[in-house]
Every structure is written in structure tokens, then in C-alpha cells.
Amino acid sequence: MPIFFFSVRHGVDACVNNDGAEFADHNAAWKEMTGVCGDMIADISRQLSENAEWQMELLDESRKPVFRIRLVAETLQDADQEAS
Numbered sequence: 001m002p003i004f005f006f007s008v009r010h011g012v013d014a015c016v017n018n019d020g021a022e023f024a025d026h027n028a029a030w031k032e033m034t035g036v037c038g039d040m041i042a043d044i045s046r047q048l049s050e051n052a053e054w055q056m057e058l059l060d061e062s063r064k065p066v067f068r069i070r071l072v073a074e075t076l077q078d079a080d081q082e083a084s
């Protein structure tokens with residue numbers, strides 16, 4: 001079975017789990033990734049600052065990204081426009 005690794009990045013901070021996980025195929029790996037991400041996202045979103053990004057990647061055995069889920073917080077207006 002293929003081995004995959006989880007990688008989490010928040011801004012410039014990144015962490016790769018060096019304990020690989022075996023999944024039968026990409027579909028099984030995707031299901032696990034979305035489940036793990038879903039468990040984490042409530043806490044992450046409460047701590048996310050403006051104009052910041054959080055992402056989780058699932059890497060293959062050669063540590064190349066296979067899947068990526070991103071949470072992006074963007075300010076869409078200038079502060080000057082809000083005051084108007």
C-alpha cells in the first residue's frame with residue numbers, strides 16, 4: 001500500500017508528520033485528509049488572522065503534494081473605504 005504524509009502550513013511555519021500513513025488508494029487518502037482537516041478547521045479558523053493562510057497537504061512517498069486544502073482569510077476592502 002502507498003504511504004502518505006501530512007503537511008500543515010500556517011504562514012511561514014510548516015510541519016510535516018514524518019510518520020507515514022498507509023492508504024489503499026488516493027480516494028482513501030482523500031477521505032482521511034478531509035476528515036482530519038474537518039476536525040481541525042474550527043480551531044484553526046478561530047485563530048486565523050486577517051490576510052493569513054492555513055493549508056494542509058497530503059504528500060506521496062517522495063514527499064510531493066497529492067492533495068491540498070487551503071483556508072484563506074482576505075481583507076477585500078481598504079480600511080479607508082470602510083470609514084466612508
